[in-house]
Amino acid sequence: MLDELISQVAPEQCGKEELRSLFYVFERFPEEDGYGVFWSILHLLEACNGCDEALVESVKRKPVEFNLRMVNRLLNSGITTVNGESLMQLLTCIAESEGTAPSTRKSANGFLAHRAAGGAQ
Numbered sequence: 001m002l003d004e005l006i007s008q009v010a011p012e013q014c015g016k017e018e019l020r021s022l023f024y025v026f027e028r029f030p031e032e033d034g035y036g037v038f039w040s041i042l043h044l045l046e047a048c049n050g051c052d053e054a055l056v057e058s059v060k061r062k063p064v065e066f067n068l069r070m071v072n073r074l075l076n077s078g079i080t081t082v083n084g085e086s087l088m089q090l091l092t093c094i095a096e097s098e099g100t101a102p103s104t105r106k107s108a109n110g111f112l113a114h115r116a117a118g119g120a121q
Helices: 003-005 016-028 033-048 051-063 065-076 085-096 101-116
Strands: none
Touching: 003 033, 016 033, 016 051, 016 065, 033 051, 033 065, 051 065, 051 085, 065 085, 065 101, 085 101
16 A cells, blocks of 8 residues: 555655655565565655755664665665765764664664775665
8 A cells, every 4th residue: 555655656746855855664664575565665755855864864863775775776876975074974873883783783884885895785
């Protein structure tokens, strides 16, 4: 049902509140993928204006697999900063934070290690 609703939302309809609500789904269920629905949310978010800023806010609120994956995808596309904030530094802070869930730290470290090896992931 959520997947069907997401498919009906046009990126132009997403303002700050909608972006925050969509990121909240990732934050609320950090160890889930919604049986694939989270990928639909990710693709919708990436098509929305203002997504990059909302993404950084989401990572700072609660870093989880899907918002970190989106940071990595921005890095893959050549975007290294959002509003003056280094995305690599953001990943590094998450990877080193003892207050972050171990699985999330592991993801951040994986993205950083792959980048250090010279690849995109």
